Amino acid sequence: MNEFIVKLRILARAEVTLFKADARRRSNELLLALVSIGCVFVGLVFVNMGVFYRLTEAAAESRAAFILAIANFALAIVPFLLRRRSTPGAEEQMVREIREMAAEELSKDFAAVADEVSAVGDSIKNVKSGISSFTSAGNGLGGGALGAIGPILPVVIDLLKKGKK
Numbered sequence: 614m615n616e617f618i619v620k621l622r623i624l625a626r627a628e629v630t631l632f633k634a635d636a637r638r639r640s641n642e643l644l645l646a647l648v649s650i651g652c653v654f655v656g657l658v659f660v661n662m663g664v665f666y667r668l669t670e671a672a673a674e675s676r677a678a679f680i681l682a683i684a685n686f687a688l689a690i691v692p693f694l695l696r697r698r699s700t701p702g703a704e705e706q707m708v709r710e711i712r713e714m715a716a717e718e719l720s721k722d723f724a725a726v727a728d729e730v731s732a733v734g735d736s737i738k739n740v741k742s743g744i745s746s747f748t749s750a751g752n753g754l755g756g757g758a759l760g761a762i763g764p765i766l767p768v769v770i771d772l773l774k775k776g777k778k
Contacts, residue, residue, distance in 0.1 A: 620718050627712035634705045641699060645692035652692075656685030
């Protein structure tokens with residue numbers, strides 16, 4: 614298989630692997646955030662219950678509701694602390710390095726192709742200048758190779774036309 618295509622495949626696989634790892638990490642973060650938000654809402658419900666029991670002068674129920682509200686707010690903090698600790702692993706770092714190496718190699722290959730295209734363009738310019746020097750009049754007096762055979766061309770064309778008839 615062509616070395617260039619192998620490098621492209623390595624780069625593509627590294628990108629897909631990093632995308633999957635990033636998606637997995639983001640989904641875990643989303644799940645932790647949803648758990649945290651749920652705990653906050655339950656805590657708010659218990660705060661409302663505590664206020665309700667306080668207003669109805671049921672002190673024991675009020676204290677219990679406030680204790681549960683504080684516990685739920687504390688539980689809401691735990692997922693955010695866990696989320697902060699989630700960092701890319703060694704495998705993901707290795708895949709990143711492989712991606713960087715493949716991208717660097719492809720960059721070198723693209724530079725080599727660009728140099729070859731530039732060289733072909735220069736060759737075409739050289740051929741064009743050679744053709745123009747062949748057909749141009751050197752000193753304005755019909756010089757150049759085409760200028761030298763220019764007067765003979767009508768005679769040759771007439772002879773060819775007569776030969777076909």
